[in-house]
Amino acid sequence: DVKVTQSSRYLVKRTGEKVFLECVQDMDHENMFWYRQDPGLGLRLIYFSYDVKMKEKGDIPEGYSVSREKKERFSLILESASTNQTSMYLCASSLIFPPLVGADYGYTFGSGTRLTVV
Amino acid sequence: AQSVAQPEDQVNVAEGNPLTVKCTYSVSGNPYLFWYVQYPNRGLQFLLKYITGDNLVKGSYGFEAEFNKSQTSFHLKKPSALVSDSALYFCAPGGNDYKLSFGAGTTVTVRA
Numbered sequence: 001d002v003k004v005t006q007s008s009r010y011l012v013k014r015t016g017e018k019v020f021l022e023c024v025q026d027m028d029h030e031n032m033f034w035y036r037q038d039p040g041l042g043l044r045l046i047y048f049s050y051d052v053k054m055k056e057k058g059d060i061p062e063g064y065s066v067s068r069e070k071k072e073r074f075s076l077i078l079e080s081a082s083t084n085q086t087s088m089y090l091c092a093s094s095l096i097f098p099p100l101v102g103a104d105y106g107y108t109f110g111s112g113t114r115l116t117v118v
Numbered sequence: 119a120q121s122v123a124q125p126e127d128q129v130n131v132a133e134g135n136p137l138t139v140k141c142t143y144s145v146s147g148n149p150y151l152f153w154y155v156q157y158p159n160r161g162l163q164f165l166l167k168y169i170t171g172d173n174l175v176k177g178s179y180g181f182e183a184e185f186n187k188s189q190t191s192f193h194l195k196k197p198s199a200l201v202s203d204s205a206l207y208f209c210a211p212g213g214n215d216y217k218l219s220f221g222a223g224t225t226v227t228v229r230a
Contacts, residue, residue, distance in 0.1 A: 004161075035220070042208070043162075043220035058217075090161055106152050107210075107218060109161035 003027070006091050006110035013117050019078040021113050023091030030096055032074035033107070034058075034066065037088040049074055081117045089113045120145040120213050122221040130227045137199040139224045141192045141209030150212040151192040153183055155205045156223070162208060168192060179203070199228045 007022040025032065031050050035043040035058075045058030047066040055066050063085060067075045074093075078085055092107040121144045131137050143149060150169055154162040166177025173185040183194045192209060204227050210218040 009159075033217075040222055042222035045217065048217065092162075106164050106167055107154075107162075108164070109154075111161045112159070114159070 004091055004093050004108050004110040006089075006113050008113050009111060011113055011115045013078075013081050013115065015082060015117055017078075017081045017117075019081045019115070019117075021076040021078075021089055021091075021115070023074045023076070023093075023110055024072055025074075025093040025108070026072065027093070027108075028071065029093035029108075030071075031094045032068065033092040033094075034064075034074065034076045035090045035092065036060070037090055037112070043090065046076065083117050085115065086117045087115060089115055120211055120217075120219045122209050122211050122219050124207075124209055124221045124224045126224050127222070128225045128227065130229065131199050133201050133228050133230050134198050137194075137196040137203065137226065137228070139194040139207050139209075139226060141194065141221075142190050143192060143209070143211035143219075144190060145211050145213035147213045149185075149190075149192075150218075151183075151185060152210040152212070152218060153177065153181070153192075153194050154208045154210060154220075156208065157205050165194070165207075199226075201228050201230050204228045 004025045013019050033048040034046045044060050049055045049068045065077045090112045091110040094107045123142045152167045153165040156162045168175045168185045176182045181196050206223045208223045212218040
């Protein structure tokens with residue numbers, strides 16, 4: 001099975017700190033994504049990447065940056081953490097999209113990192 | 119641009135009764151439709167998908183969904199709900215732009 005591993009389940013950081021959230025997938029997926037999940041708002045896309053060193057802004061990129069130096073690793077960076085970035089962060093990966101008939105496409109998600117900024 | 123609507127924030131059913139979670143969508147091009155489930159403090163797990171072919175799609179844990187092109191709907195169903203089906207469910211449509219869209223989800227509570 002594809003595994004997407006997020007380095008931390010729970011994280012507490014102080015306002016103004018630089019925060020790194022790490023995500024690693026082990027099935028050679030091209031696409032990787034970072035979402036944040038907040039009650040009542042669902043999942044909102046922060047950034048995604050379809051290749052090494054490539055990145056695209058999602059719907060809410062402000063206050064975040066990303067890094068993809070290797071195919072299997074996609075890092076989310078909070079340059080200066082703020083309390084409004086307290087959230088659940090979900091990483092996902094997928095093969096080439098749109099999917100092909102007969103192939104097992106779709107996103108595979110990590111378990112999430114619950115970040116609290118105090 | 120694409121969007122998704124799950125009109126019910128919550129669905130409550132008794133164990134053994136049918137369960138339906140509604141979803142309507144809007145995508146550019148051919149739709150690729152997914153359902154995911156999320157248990158507390160966990161990531162999302164894949165349930166089923168529609169890519170092409172038969173409009174009735176069967177997935178994990180006894181769930182199925184019906185693709186209705188004219189109504190742009192992809193409702194999730196289970197004939198007989200279990201208490202263990204209590205979770206947050208997301209419908210996620212995708213088009214030709216590498217991305218799935220996720221709404222706020224529907225919380226399903228199955229009472230014993």
